[in-house]
Amino acid sequence: MPVGLLTLAGIERAAHAQLPPEIWDFIEGGSGAERTLTANREMFGRHALRPRTLVDVSACDPALTLLGAPLRLPLGIAPMAYHRLVDPEGETATARAAGRAGALLVAGMFASRTLEEIAAAATGPLWLQLYWLRERVVLAALVERAEAAGYGALVLTVDAPRIGRRLRDLRNGFAVPSAVRAVNLDQALTAASHRATAGRSGIAEHAREQFDPALSWTDLAWLRERTRLPLVLKGILTAEDARLAVEHGVDAVLVSNHGGRQLDGAMPALAALPEVVDAVPAELPVLFDGGVRSGTDLAIALALGARAVLVGRPALWGLATDGEAGVHRVLDLLREELEHTMALLGRPRLADLDRTVLAPWPCPAG
Ligand SMILES: Cc1cc2nc3c(=O)[nH]c(=O)nc-3n(C[C@H](O)[C@H](O)[C@H](O)COP(=O)(O)O)c2cc1C
Numbered sequence: 001m002p003v004g005l006l007t008l009a010g011i012e013r014a015a016h017a018q019l020p021p022e023i024w025d026f027i028e029g030g031s032g033a034e035r036t037l038t039a040n041r042e043m044f045g046r047h048a049l050r051p052r053t054l055v056d057v058s059a060c061d062p063a064l065t066l067l068g069a070p071l072r073l074p075l076g077i078a079p080m081a082y083h084r085l086v087d088p089e090g091e092t093a094t095a096r097a098a099g100r101a102g103a104l105l106v107a108g109m110f111a112s113r114t115l116e117e118i119a120a121a122a123t124g125p126l127w128l129q130l131y132w133l134r135e136r137v138v139l140a141a142l143v144e145r146a147e148a149a150g151y152g153a154l155v156l157t158v159d160a161p162r163i164g165r166r167l168r169d170l171r172n173g174f175a176v177p178s179a180v181r182a183v184n185l186d187q188a189l190t191a192a193s194h195r196a197t198a199g200r201s202g203i204a205e206h207a208r209e210q211f212d213p214a215l216s217w218t219d220l221a222w223l224r225e226r227t228r229l230p231l232v233l234k235g236i237l238t239a240e241d242a243r244l245a246v247e248h249g250v251d252a253v254l255v256s257n258h259g260g261r262q263l264d265g266a267m268p269a270l271a272a273l274p275e276v277v278d279a280v281p282a283e284l285p286v287l288f289d290g291g292v293r294s295g296t297d298l299a300i301a302l303a304l305g306a307r308a309v310l311v312g313r314p315a316l317w318g319l320a321t322d323g324e325a326g327v328h329r330v331l332d333l334l335r336e337e338l339e340h341t342m343a344l345l346g347r348p349r350l351a352d353l354d355r356t357v358l359a360p361w362p363c364p365a366g
């Protein structure tokens with residue numbers, strides 16, 4: 001194994017070196033000045049760990065059950081559109097890797113393999129992410145297909161009434177290459193994503209046409225009535241919205257700022273986590289994504305109250321560099337690092353990872 005691949009940062013460099021610049025920019029980029037994107041990472045550096053000693057750590061066990069899904073560790077892959085942008089196989093390779101690692105996969109509504117192909121490749125827990133389309137019949141049909149194919153939960157993304165101003169994509173006039181399609185949707189619905197126009201993002205144009213910006217809390221009942229699957233809201237950053245989510249009967253919330261790709265200047269995801277955790281009943285799972293790049297990061301998010309943590313971009317770095325094996329390497333590195341962190345922290349069980357683990361990182365003078 002090349003020495004650089006001992007960390008996710010090494011895998012990131014390898015992916016950067018081999019992907020076309022406009023694909024790299026689409027994946028890596030955030031919105032606006034990328035303040036939120038940068039801050040997502042920086043927030044982890046504000047926490048120091050408080051290790052306890054003389055604790056038996058001969059068995060560190062990060063296994064858990066999440067909304068009925070058995071996981072070998074509290075880790076999953078965040079929903080991301082178009083995995084075939086970086087690998088000819090795409091989501092089926094990602095699904096096999098997640099299954100082997102005992103991690104969750106949240107497939108995206110804009111997956112480039114069919115929901116059924118992904119389900120057939122998956123050997124572990126699999127959920128489906130949805131954006132709320134103006135055409136509700138399309139949404140209803142996807143929900144039915146997801147149930148029939150054995151998906152275990154629906155994740156409704158609520159931070160995207162429109163797509164953030166992603167300046168890299170605007171500069172590149174980014175369009176999804178015609179060979180890579182959102183195959184679960186009618187081709188007419190996604191045509192705008194493939195239209196390259198100078199100074200515009202195909203994805204933003206497409207979302208402007210198709211996403212319903214009028215969606216509000218009362219509409220959730222429509223989705224609830226159509227499914228027996230647990231419902232997760234993705235993109236919650238405030239205590240106010242967390243309380244509303246509970247009032248509207250959701251089964252879990254996912255604290256996320258969409259990896260800094262939506263509202264630039266939004267709170268770093270890790271900074272939003274405690275207020276959401278404190279606002280919901282203890283039994284409601286709070287999930288987290290945004291900037292997690294190591295087992296230490298995972299442990300910090302868990303200590304702040306996340307039940308499980310998702311990674312976005314790192315899974316695509318792994319997929320770009322080595323297909324299924326690359327994604328598996330990313331997940332396995334995170335597992336190895338988490339177990340290592342739990343051992344050296346003297347916290348061998350997930351339940352031991354609470355706020356007593358954390359102290360503020362001492363600020364450098366000046
Ligand atoms: C290339 C890419 C595509 C994404 N597509 C979606 C999507 O289709 N639906 C969604 O809810 N979130 C999407 N996201 C956001 C991720 O689910 C997740 O919130 C974010 O990537 C987490 O941050 P991280 O990349 O720092 O781990 C996407 C992110 C990336 C990088």
Ligand SMILES: CCCCC(=O)C(=O)O
Pocket residue numbers: 081110203206207258261
């Ligand atoms: C219309 C698909 C948008 C996917 C994406 O880039 C994101 O959600 O960040």
